[in-house]
Amino acid sequence: MLELLAFQLAAESYALETRWVREVSNFKDLTPLPCCPPFVLGIVNMRGRILPVLDLRKFFDLPEKGITDLHRIVFVGGNGLELGLLADSIVGVRSIPASDLQATLPTLDGIRGDYLKGVTAERLVVLDMARILADPKIIVHEEVEG
Amino acid sequence: MKWNVGMKIGTGFGLSWAMLLIIGSAAYLNIAKLTETADWVDHSHQVLETVEGVMSTMKDAETGQRGYVLTGEEPYLAPFNSAQGSIDAKVKSLRELTKDNPEQQKRIDSLELMITGKLAELSKTIDLRKDSTKGFNAALEEVKSGKGKNVMDDIRKVIDEMKNEETTLLKKRSDEATASARGAMFAIVLGTLFSLGLMTVAGFLITRNISSPLKAITATADRIASGDLSIVVTTDHRGDEVGVLTRTFARMTESLKEMAEAASKIADGDLRANIKPQSSRDVLGSAFARMTENLREQIRQLVEGANVLGSSASEIVASTTQLASSATESAVAVSETTTTVEEVRQTAQAASQKAKAVADSAQKAAQISQSGRKSTEEIAAGTGRIRQQMEAIAASMVRLSEQSQTIGQIVATVEDLAAQSNLLAVNAAIEAAKAGEHGKGFSVVAQEVKSLAEQSRQATNQVRAILGDIQKATGAAVMATEQGSKAVEAGAKQSEAAGVSIQGLASSVTEAAQAAMQIAASSQQQLVGVDQVAGAMENIKQASTQNVASAKQLEVAARNLNELGQRLKKIVEGYKV
Numbered sequence: 001m002l003e004l005l006a007f008q009l010a011a012e013s014y015a016l017e018t019r020w021v022r023e024v025s026n027f028k029d030l031t032p033l034p035c036c037p038p039f040v041l042g043i044v045n046m047r048g049r050i051l052p053v054l055d056l057r058k059f060f061d062l063p064e065k066g067i068t069d070l071h072r073i074v075f076v077g078g079n080g081l082e083l084g085l086l087a088d089s090i091v092g093v094r095s096i097p098a099s100d101l102q103a104t105l106p107t108l109d110g111i112r113g114d115y116l117k118g119v120t121a122e123r124l125v126v127l128d129m130a131r132i133l134a135d136p137k138i139i140v141h142e143e144v145e146g
Numbered sequence: 147m148k149w150n151v152g153m154k155i156g157t158g159f160g161l162s163w164a165m166l167l168i169i170g171s172a173a174y175l176n177i178a179k180l181t182e183t184a185d186w187v188d189h190s191h192q193v194l195e196t197v198e199g200v201m202s203t204m205k206d207a208e209t210g211q212r213g214y215v216l217t218g219e220e221p222y223l224a225p226f227n228s229a230q231g232s233i234d235a236k237v238k239s240l241r242e243l244t245k246d247n248p249e250q251q252k253r254i255d256s257l258e259l260m261i262t263g264k265l266a267e268l269s270k271t272i273d274l275r276k277d278s279t280k281g282f283n284a285a286l287e288e289v290k291s292g293k294g295k296n297v298m299d300d301i302r303k304v305i306d307e308m309k310n311e312e313t314t315l316l317k318k319r320s321d322e323a324t325a326s327a328r329g330a331m332f333a334i335v336l337g338t339l340f341s342l343g344l345m346t347v348a349g350f351l352i353t354r355n356i357s358s359p360l361k362a363i364t365a366t367a368d369r370i371a372s373g374d375l376s377i378v379v380t381t382d383h384r385g386d387e388v389g390v391l392t393r394t395f396a397r398m399t400e401s402l403k404e405m406a407e408a409a410s411k412i413a414d415g416d417l418r419a420n421i422k423p424q425s426s427r428d429v430l431g432s433a434f435a436r437m438t439e440n441l442r443e444q445i446r447q448l449v450e451g452a453n454v455l456g457s458s459a460s461e462i463v464a465s466t467t468q469l470a471s472s473a474t475e476s477a478v479a480v481s482e483t484t485t486t487v488e489e490v491r492q493t494a495q496a497a498s499q500k501a502k503a504v505a506d507s508a509q510k511a512a513q514i515s516q517s518g519r520k521s522t523e524e525i526a527a528g529t530g531r532i533r534q535q536m537e538a539i540a541a542s543m544v545r546l547s548e549q550s551q552t553i554g555q556i557v558a559t560v561e562d563l564a565a566q567s568n569l570l571a572v573n574a575a576i577e578a579a580k581a582g583e584h585g586k587g588f589s590v591v592a593q594e595v596k597s598l599a600e601q602s603r604q605a606t607n608q609v610r611a612i613l614g615d616i617q618k619a620t621g622a623a624v625m626a627t628e629q630g631s632k633a634v635e636a637g638a639k640q641s642e643a644a645g646v647s648i649q650g651l652a653s654s655v656t657e658a659a660q661a662a663m664q665i666a667a668s669s670q671q672q673l674v675g676v677d678q679v680a681g682a683m684e685n686i687k688q689a690s691t692q693n694v695a696s697a698k699q700l701e702v703a704a705r706n707l708n709e710l711g712q713r714l715k716k717i718v719e720g721y722k723v
Binding site: 003005018019021023024025026070072090092093095 | 565566568569571572573575576579580589592596
């Protein structure tokens with residue numbers, strides 16, 4: 001069984017495994033950070049901890065429509081790394097059998113293809129958080145942090 | 147010598163006068179004598195009375211002396227004393243009365259002596275009696291001597307003689323009086339009878355002599371008065387006034403006859419007669435002459451007049467004929483005019499009624515326009531109120547809009563709450579998932595919370611949708627209100643304009659109503675006038691009808707006049723001037 005957190009991003013439905021999710025939160029108190037790649041929106045104060053917020057749309061080359069306070073932030077953590085992901089809205093938590101998870105669509109290539117784990121029967125694109133967190137591109141984080 | 151009527155009547159009256167004088171004189175003389183004789187009789191009676199008085203006085207004196215002698219008392223002397231005092235006066239009056247008779251005078255002389263003696267004797271006796279002792283006897287002796295009685299007897303004798311003398315005279319005088327009275331009666335009776343006879347004869351003669359010829363003349367005058375002039379007055383040659391009267395009457399009758407003859411000729415139409423007045427003061431004659439002269443002149447003028455009248459009457463006949471036809475034509479025209487005027491009158495009546503109706507309608511219209519004016523004022527007021535209400539609505543709308551905004555904020559808050567609840571539910575679900583088997587129950591709770599959050603979201607979405615509708619509606623309402631306000635503004639302006647217009651209309655209608663009323667009054671007056679004209683035309687019609695009749699009568703009269711003129715001409719031609 002896979003426990004998934006489904007969310008909307010640029011009019012598409014995405015999901016990720018709940019075991020990576022620390023918390024979901026409103027999009028607020030973002031402090032933009034200069035000298036960062038575009039996918040880094042800024043930093044937020046998460047219960048005393050300063051965490052970066054990434055915009056997956058930059059990764060996936062999705063169309064942008066600006067950011068409002070209706071957006072949400074999904075805080076994920078793993079591999080000794082904690083960060084926030086921007087989401088349009090949170091759909092909810094659901095559990096699906098792992099067998100139902102289909103291979104990624106051939107149309108999703110590139111970086112998207114790299115970060116995807118599969119697609120559910122409900123056409124939820126399940127992100128592979130392990131890969132994302134382990135992606136070297138996020139080293140920037142390290143640089144930033146460093 | 148001629149005897150005229152005055153002399154005759156005078157002679158008759160003179161005769162009567164003379165007779166009356168004779169009878170009167172005789173009666174006067176006799177009555178005068180009678181009166182004188184009666185006076186003498188009276189005188190004799192007076193003498194007799196006086197003689198008796200002397201005798202009585204003497205007796206009184208003697209009575210007083212005897213009373214005193216018998217009684218010796220003083221009161222018995224009163225008759226004596228009074229007789230002694232009055233006897234002289236009585237003898238004196240007797241002497242005065244018998245002055246005309248010497249015989250009686252002589253007797254009075256002797257009587258006076260005797261009386262003196264008697265009185266002396268009586269005085270002596272009384273003086274004797276005054277001696278109270280032997281007076282009575284001495285007096286008695288004196289009385290018994292008879293001297294007193296003798297004297298008294300002598301006195302009585304003389305008195306008787308005087309009485310006899312007077313009685314004789316009285317008888318003689320009474321006889322004379324009777325004789326003269328008888329003579330007077332005789333003279334009156336005889337003289338009266340004689341004069342009656344004489345005057346009857348004279349009256350008869352004079353009356354016959356004067357009255358008969360006068361009666362004849364009166365009869366003649368009576369016939370002349372009744373117009374009969376055929377009589378012939380016979381004249382005799384009497385020289386008195388009656389003769390003159392008869393002759394004058396004859397002349398007058400002759401003159402009247404001439405006059406009558408002339409008048410008769412004039413009556414026959416012959417005016418050539420010439421009358422000469424009898425004198426310069428002949429009123430009738432000169433009047434007659436003047437009359438004939440005037441008549442001649444008038445007849446001449448009359449002839450001319452008749453000629454003129456004849457021709458004029460012919461012209462008048464022609465004119466009246468024309469006049470009659472004209473009057474008939476004018477009567478026809480007047481009749482037509484009367485009919486027309488009657489029609490005009492009916493038209494005027496209809497017009498008057500219409501005008502009255504119009505006036506009433508105008509009056510109503512004025513009232514209506516007045517009420518319209520009020521209505522516009524009310525509309526203006528109503529519009530003002532509407533505007534106020536529209537403003538109030540607009541304010542309400544604004545408030546509504548504000549409140550809907552507030553609601554929107556609240557909804558946003560609720561939405562936010564729902565979203566946070568959702569997030570909370572998601573976090574709870576994640577935590578539950580992390581808890582594994584132990585988190586299953588919590589996972590259900592999280593699911594419920596999420597469901598509630600979802601419901602809240604949906605509800606807020608619905609509220610938002612509804613709120614959006616409300617806001618849209620409110621916006622539309624605000625717009626509508628604004629438009630309504632504008633419309634109301636415009637309406638107010640228009641109603642103001644309408645008010646002004648209606649006010650103008652009202653004043654115009656009022657003026658029109660007044661005008662209509664004046665028209666009604668005028669048409670009423672006109673109707674009255676036309677009525678009067680109709681009445682007048684009716685009168686004219688009657689008058690013209692009468693005119694026609696009159697013209698016809700006039701024509702007939704003119705014809706008659708013409709005939710009259712012709713007749714007059716013929717008549718006048720009969721006169722010989």
